[in-house]
Amino acid sequence: MASQVTFIGAGNMASAIFGGMIESGYPREAITATSPGDEHLAPLRSRYGIHTQTDNRAAIANADVVVLAVKPQVMQSVCTELHEVIQARKPLIVSVAAGLPAETLEHWLGGSLAVIRCMPNTPSLVGAGAAGLYANPRVSAAQRELATTLMQAVGLAEWVDDEAQLEAVTAIAGSAPAYFFLIFEALEAAGIRLGLPADTARRLAQQTAYGAALMAQQSDQSPDQLKRNVMSPGGTTERAIQVLEEAGLRQAFLDAADACAERAREMADELGKR
Numbered sequence: 001m002a003s004q005v006t007f008i009g010a011g012n013m014a015s016a017i018f019g020g021m022i023e024s025g026y027p028r029e030a031i032t033a034t035s036p037g038d039e040h041l042a043p044l045r046s047r048y049g050i051h052t053q054t055d056n057r058a059a060i061a062n063a064d065v066v067v068l069a070v071k072p073q074v075m076q077s078v079c080t081e082l083h084e085v086i087q088a089r090k091p092l093i094v095s096v097a098a099g100l101p102a103e104t105l106e107h108w109l110g111g112s113l114a115v116i117r118c119m120p121n122t123p124s125l126v127g128a129g130a131a132g133l134y135a136n137p138r139v140s141a142a143q144r145e146l147a148t149t150l151m152q153a154v155g156l157a158e159w160v161d162d163e164a165q166l167e168a169v170t171a172i173a174g175s176a177p178a179y180f181f182l183i184f185e186a187l188e189a190a191g192i193r194l195g196l197p198a199d200t201a202r203r204l205a206q207q208t209a210y211g212a213a214l215m216a217q218q219s220d221q222s223p224d225q226l227k228r229n230v231m232s233p234g235g236t237t238e239r240a241i242q243v244l245e246e247a248g249l250r251q252a253f254l255d256a257a258d259a260c261a262e263r264a265r266e267m268a269d270e271l272g273k274r
């Protein structure tokens with residue numbers, strides 16, 4: 001029988017994961033999601049056919065896995081609310097919150113718990129997520145396998161041994177879909193400026209990104225070589241890449257990733273004090 005999975009919080013990230021799980025065949029009857037207001041839950045019930053609850057404590061009464069998917073800023077109050085039921089049942093805890101250390105979550109929930117920190121991303125919704133996972137020492141091999149199965153149902157799942165490595169995962173996977181969406185915006189605007197209809201520009205930019213990602217995944221060649229394969233000497237791409245390099249795009253990505261990781265550390269400091 002499938003493990004009962006309860007999502008505390010039913011926002012962008014939770015719905016991307018449970019939506020992807022259902023798409024990949026996970027039984028919807030085994031999934032519950034909570035939110036403070038039913039107006040947010042009603043559309044999820046009709047779209048996904050999952051159980052919903054406005055009462056967090058009731059929602060975890062039969063849970064094997066509790067996925068904490070609220071904003072980091074409300075996590076402590078949610079943990080305080082759940083603490084007694086969690087201690088009585090000791091389910092596997094999976095937190096997707098940026099920044100918050102496993103030890104802090106475990107402490108807020110009363111201690112002695114198996115906690116997995118997961119840094120997923122929203123393309124989980126279409127089965128193309130990329131997630132990093134870290135397990136505290138109380139997580140059993142079977143629980144690790146369960147979390148791997150759940151996250152592999154919605155994309156790539158990579159375990160890290162050192163919790164601090166989740167900062168890097170956040171910088172290049174958790175937050176990174178937004179970087180690519182920014183590039184899509186820019187390419188669409190460029191296409192329009194050069195005379196294409198907006199919808200044509202959008203489709204071309206999206207398909208090109210999709211094709212580039214698929215090709216990079218399927219090729220033995222490095223990204224640098226794949227890039228050079230497009231750059232005919234003296235041609236158009238060489239000129240464009242020169243402009244991007246001179247504009248500092250490469251450094252901008254390094255700086256953005258540093259800023260992202262730094263913010264994750266700041267959030268841990270701001271929220272993780274116990």
Ligand SMILES: NC(=O)C1=CN([C@@H]2O[C@H](COP(=O)(O)OP(=O)(O)OC[C@H]3O[C@@H](n4cnc5c(N)ncnc54)[C@H](OP(=O)(O)O)[C@@H]3O)[C@@H](O)[C@H]2O)C=CC1
Nearest residue numbers: 009010011012013034035069070071072096097098120174
């Ligand atoms: N969005 C992303 O790309 C990623 C997000 N994350 C992490 O996922 C977590 C959620 O982010 P995201 O989904 O974007 O945020 P959202 O604001 O979309 O979702 C948060 C959800 O929590 C609900 N909520 C608020 N308070 C409570 C409560 N007391 N009990 C139960 N549910 C509650 C909200 O309901 P309501 O709207 O009614 O207030 C909402 O449904 C964060 O910790 C974030 O760090 C991690 C990786 C990627």
Ligand SMILES: O=C(O)[C@@H]1CCC=N1
Nearest residue numbers: 097098170174175176
């Ligand atoms: O922006 C955030 O804080 C969350 C975590 C990673 C993606 N979204």
